[in-house]
Amino acid sequence: MYLADARSTKSDRAAAVVPGTRPGRRAAVPGTVLALGAVSLVTDVSSEMVSAVLPLYVVAALGLSPLGFGLLDGINNGVGALVRLLGGHLADRGGRGHKLVAGLGYGLSAFCKPLLLFVHTLPLISGVLAIDRTGKGLRTAPRDAMISLATEPEHRGRAFGVHRAMDTTGALIGPLLAFAVLRVADDRAERTSYSAVFTVSGCVAVLGVLLLVLFVPARITRPGAAADTPSGPRPTLRDALALLGRPELRRLTLAAVLLGLTTVSDSFLYLLLQRELGLPAHLFPLLPLGTAAAFLLLAVPLGTVADRIGRRVLFLLGHAVLLGGYAVVLSPLRGGAAAVVVLLLHGTFYAATDGVLAAATAATVPDGQQGAGQALVGTGQALARFACSLAFGAAWSLWGGRTALAATAAALAVAAVAATVLLRDPGAPARAAD
Amino acid sequence: MTAPATVDPVSETPEPGTDGGPSVRRKLLVLVIAVLLLAGIGTGAVRYAADRSGRRDQEQAGGPPVQEGPVTLAPTGRQLLMRNLAWGPHRDEVTAVPAADPDGPRTASGVKCLRFFAAAGTGVCLQAEHGALDDTYHASVLDSSLHEVKRFPAPGIPSRARVAPSGHLAAWTVFVSGDSYAGTDFSTRTAIVDTRTWQFYDNLETFQVIRDGRAVQASDTNVWGVTFADDSTFYATVATGGRTYLVRGDLPARTLTTLHQNVECPSLSPDGTRIAYKKRVEGADPAAPWRLYVLDLATMAETPTAEQRNIDDQALWSDARTLMYSLPGDYGSDLWTVAADGTGAPARLVRSAVAPAYLG
Numbered sequence: 001m002y003l004a005d006a007r008s009t010k011s012d013r014a015a016a017v018v019p020g021t022r023p024g025r026r027a028a029v030p031g032t033v034l035a036l037g038a039v040s041l042v043t044d045v046s047s048e049m050v051s052a053v054l055p056l057y058v059v060a061a062l063g064l065s066p067l068g069f070g071l072l073d074g075i076n077n078g079v080g081a082l083v084r085l086l087g088g089h090l091a092d093r094g095g096r097g098h099k100l101v102a103g104l105g106y107g108l109s110a111f112c113k114p115l116l117l118f119v120h121t122l123p124l125i126s127g128v129l130a131i132d133r134t135g136k137g138l139r140t141a142p143r144d145a146m147i148s149l150a151t152e153p154e155h156r157g158r159a160f161g162v163h164r165a166m167d168t169t170g171a172l173i174g175p176l177l178a179f180a181v182l183r184v185a186d187d188r189a190e191r192t193s194y195s196a197v198f199t200v201s202g203c204v205a206v207l208g209v210l211l212l213v214l215f216v217p218a219r220i221t222r223p224g225a226a227a228d229t230p231s232g233p234r235p236t237l238r239d240a241l242a243l244l245g246r247p248e249l250r251r252l253t254l255a256a257v258l259l260g261l262t263t264v265s266d267s268f269l270y271l272l273l274q275r276e277l278g279l280p281a282h283l284f285p286l287l288p289l290g291t292a293a294a295f296l297l298l299a300v301p302l303g304t305v306a307d308r309i310g311r312r313v314l315f316l317l318g319h320a321v322l323l324g325g326y327a328v329v330l331s332p333l334r335g336g337a338a339a340v341v342v343l344l345l346h347g348t349f350y351a352a353t354d355g356v357l358a359a360a361t362a363a364t365v366p367d368g369q370q371g372a373g374q375a376l377v378g379t380g381q382a383l384a385r386f387a388c389s390l391a392f393g394a395a396w397s398l399w400g401g402r403t404a405l406a407a408t409a410a411a412l413a414v415a416a417v418a419a420t421v422l423l424r425d426p427g428a429p430a431r432a433a434d
Numbered sequence: 435m436t437a438p439a440t441v442d443p444v445s446e447t448p449e450p451g452t453d454g455g456p457s458v459r460r461k462l463l464v465l466v467i468a469v470l471l472l473a474g475i476g477t478g479a480v481r482y483a484a485d486r487s488g489r490r491d492q493e494q495a496g497g498p499p500v501q502e503g504p505v506t507l508a509p510t511g512r513q514l515l516m517r518n519l520a521w522g523p524h525r526d527e528v529t530a531v532p533a534a535d536p537d538g539p540r541t542a543s544g545v546k547c548l549r550f551f552a553a554a555g556t557g558v559c560l561q562a563e564h565g566a567l568d569d570t571y572h573a574s575v576l577d578s579s580l581h582e583v584k585r586f587p588a589p590g591i592p593s594r595a596r597v598a599p600s601g602h603l604a605a606w607t608v609f610v611s612g613d614s615y616a617g618t619d620f621s622t623r624t625a626i627v628d629t630r631t632w633q634f635y636d637n638l639e640t641f642q643v644i645r646d647g648r649a650v651q652a653s654d655t656n657v658w659g660v661t662f663a664d665d666s667t668f669y670a671t672v673a674t675g676g677r678t679y680l681v682r683g684d685l686p687a688r689t690l691t692t693l694h695q696n697v698e699c700p701s702l703s704p705d706g707t708r709i710a711y712k713k714r715v716e717g718a719d720p721a722a723p724w725r726l727y728v729l730d731l732a733t734m735a736e737t738p739t740a741e742q743r744n745i746d747d748q749a750l751w752s753d754a755r756t757l758m759y760s761l762p763g764d765y766g767s768d769l770w771t772v773a774a775d776g777t778g779a780p781a782r783l784v785r786s787a788v789a790p791a792y793l794g
Contacts, residue, residue: 059593184484185484190483190487207468210464397654
């Protein structure tokens with residue numbers, strides 16, 4: 001790291017002289033974003049392959065009881081969020097930090113897939129998954145920072161939409177590929193069949209890293225932008241913390257945290273859907289696919305809408321849609337049709353908030369601190385959602401699922417009003433910072 | 435960690451790759467070569483696995499002979515039924531052996547089950563259907579000639595199956611992992627069906643849990659490993675708040691009453707006085723925490739068996755004094771026995787088999 005830092009000033013100077021590539025070409029979705037989208041797509045294929053078969057592998061091939069397997073998951077979530085802060089901060093240090101840190105993150109996860117060939121006990125498998133999560137934590141903020149830096153501010157919503165749509169496509173292909181491999185390998189009770197899945201997953205992950213290395217530029221250039229050449233000293237940790245001194249970012253983080261505190265985790269929502277709407281239990285595994293499909297289809301159009309009407313506005317509207325989803329679950333509506341509506345609303349919520357929040361964040365921080373800014377908001381939101389999961393679980397124990405959801409819906413309504421007030425005035429200072 | 439390449443301040447060319455040109459062609463070449471290489475590795479791994487699974491259709495050398503033949507759950511002398519794991523065309527089928535010659539020639543039924551159990555002419559068979567998108571599972575209730583009477587969808591990977599001594603009730607547990615967003619969270623789903631009325635209790639988590647005489651509300655309950663006493667009473671494991679409890683279930687009242695802690699996968703002795711179970715022992719390797727214990731229901735005294743290895747199975751009482759359980763073996767798993775009173779030593783009874791049930 002020290003070497004990279006030492007060289008950064010030199011490369012900064014070099015970059016300062018280099019004009020933006022191809023003046024006059026104003027692509028709404030720059031090649032860098034498409035390249036990052038391809039990296040995410042391929043990487044998600046790889047990681048979802050493993051997630052899809054892991055339960056089967058543990059139970060059918062290893063003959064283990066996976067209960068307690070989830071214990072480490074909560075810890076991993078917390079660690080992942082903190083690693084994201086670190087990744088974001090490191091990425092901002094030095095001119096080439098983003099690609100380096102992101103590459104490290106993708107590489108770490110790719111390294112985990114072949115490791116799965118050699119570990120056959122629950123603690124070791126959990127350990128490998130923890131490393132995988134660390135990689136994911138490291139790469140998330142630099143990746144979003146690169147998308148922000150490569151895109152003209154007015155097109156960021158669409159750019160993030162394209163990225164999230166590609167990402168979700170990978171998440172949908174992954175399980176299909178995994179089960180295709182299992183089908184060809186033809187025995188789901190044998191370790192060798194899963195070794196084939198992990199090997200293919202590892203190959204796909206290496207391809208993702210390679211795409212990043214080859215096609216994502218080390219220095220992100222935005223057409224016609226001079227602002228992406230930070231000539232000052234590299235940001236220190238104190239500068240990263242000082243980001244919270246920026247009212248725009250502080251308000252956005254606060255809004256994301258408030259709304260995150262009242263966003264029921266996906267697994268709880270699917271459980272509620274299945275129980276409250278009386279769905280047959282064997283349809284349960286299909287529920288996430290419904291959300292993902294809606295997310296995939298709407299991410300680009302809603303990202304474009306966000307660019308027109310404002311990302312904060314759409315971010316808030318997205319939560320209103322989520323509130324609508326909660327209302328359907330709480331309503332007397334039952335059965336498959338109601339479930340489809342809820343999943344559609346849930347996917348719309350993601351399409352209207354996930355990439356849109358990153359795009360909104362990008363507008364509140366200077367280019368030199370995109371990594372730290374993205375990490376701050378993302379980590380705030382992730383930790384808030386984690387806290388919501390804990391609280392929701394407790395509320396469910398005390399009052400039952402339905403009442404817990406009603407309480408969360410009420411809290412979400414209050415949080416949405418508070419967030420509306422917080423985000424009401426986009427203000428001139430943030431605009432000036434772009 | 436590799437340091438990034440130094441940028442030569444003199445050359446000051448735009449970043450290669452962003453502006454087309456020959457460097458892009460070179461990168462594409464690298465990509466194509468890498469894709470071919472990686473595709474080769476992936477294809478190789480898949481083909482190796484496919485070849486290996488092909489070999490499993492040929493009989494394993496030195497394995498027990500398996501012949502297709504009639505298998506019945508009707509009383510025809512004492513026999514041991516199990517899922518056959520020996521390689522060959524009858525792998526995974528329910529097979530029968532005379533109880534007196536457990537590792538002898540096997541009669542294969544043609545019925546494939548992941549988990550199987552039977553009693554008094556009723557069988558339960560947990561099966562997988564390999565779909566395009568995902569695997570689905572179901573539980574089949576079988577008559578005495580192993581024909582399916584009724585089928586119930588199961589929302590996850592089969593784990594445990596039991597039938598009441600009367601043959602009137604069947605129970606099964608599956609692992610539910612549900613969705614990829616939830617990461618590695620697992621939970622169990624346990625169902626009971628009355629084969630006389632087809633009343634279906636699809637999720638025992640909805641039963642009222644009674645601890646220390648009062649009803650407790652808990653959403654994080656998981657129920658698994660039913661063992662039947664009679665047509666209304668059963669025992670099972672309930673996990674809540676990070677602890678596991680032995681519960682006595684009352685089917686008509688839909689209640690689960692906690693009796694003891696740290697009991698998983700209970701198995702009731704034929705005389706109904708003792709429970710064999712896997713106990714999570716302290717200080718054990720967290721990957722292999724379970725030892726086989728026996729609990730006296732009258733005194734709640736726990737007796738460790740002579741089996742010192744990790745047991746991840748619902749044990750079976752092969753008679754009033756002997757426990758049977760599976761342990762990993764060369765071909766999936768083998769069936770072992772050990773005395774229930776803590777004496778003696780474990781012995782391997784059957785190779786390449788799992789999910790045993792005694793009939794007759």
